[in-house]
Amino acid sequence: MNNPTYYFITYAANKGTSEHIPMEINHPEWEWNTYEPHPDSITIQKDYKIKITDRHIKEFNADFYGTNTYFVSEKFIEACNELNVKYRKIPIEIKFSNGERPPKNYYVFLPAQNLSLLDTERSIFQEEKDIETGRPMINNLFPPTPVYSWIKKFSPLSTELDLFRCTETMSLACSERFKNKLEQQQASNITFQPIDEKYRYDPWGEITD
Numbered sequence: 001m002n003n004p005t006y007y008f009i010t011y012a013a014n015k016g017t018s019e020h021i022p023m024e025i026n027h028p029e030w031e032w033n034t035y036e037p038h039p040d041s042i043t044i045q046k047d048y049k050i051k052i053t054d055r056h057i058k059e060f061n062a063d064f065y066g067t068n069t070y071f072v073s074e075k076f077i078e079a080c081n082e083l084n085v086k087y088r089k090i091p092i093e094i095k096f097s098n099g100e101r102p103p104k105n106y107y108v109f110l111p112a113q114n115l116s117l118l119d120t121e122r123s124i125f126q127e128e129k130d131i132e133t134g135r136p137m138i139n140n141l142f143p144p145t146p147v148y149s150w151i152k153k154f155s156p157l158s159t160e161l162d163l164f165r166c167t168e169t170m171s172l173a174c175s176e177r178f179k180n181k182l183e184q185q186q187a188s189n190i191t192f193q194p195i196d197e198k199y200r201y202d203p204w205g206e207i208t209d
Helices: 074-082 176-184
Strands: 006-011 023-025 048-052 070-073 087-095 106-111 124-127 148-153 163-166 171-175 190-194
Touching: 006 176, 070 074, 070 087, 074 087, 074 106, 074 176, 106 163, 171 176
Parallel strands: 048 087
Antiparallel strands: 006 171, 006 190, 023 048, 070 106, 087 106, 124 148, 163 171
């Protein structure tokens, strides 16, 4: 039986956008956790604004940007709505150093669906162990998912969700349907990394073969 096909979504720079975009936010911190497990439960009382501080950056047309905090456009939101993805969007104003704004409206995107995707019976991995007890460490935000040192072979379980946070890697993952929808919409600056036999999760560079 073939594994279902899923992808990790990542930002991709191109001619019109930089690899790294230096930004200043108008508040010292967000009103939510970076990996907020229940975004619908938080109360938003502030308005959020970002200034792109690099005066050489005068274009920003990405439909997706970020690694831990995601900034998305209306086009990304439309794909979510068409596939009944659960999420929380928080408006954010983005300006260049000269005060001008990009042509698109943007939101901070908080996924409201979180999933343990790893089929542990068919995958090869190593869990982090508690030094004192020797027991597997548990992800405090998404129990009972363990904390993984590495995943050498990631065989995914099947799910009907189209966009979700993978609790093993804490990354944003999507289905083939969601990928196709964004490609049909010609969404920009998005790379889809297949979760297949070539994918490895190795945050500390510990996999040796």
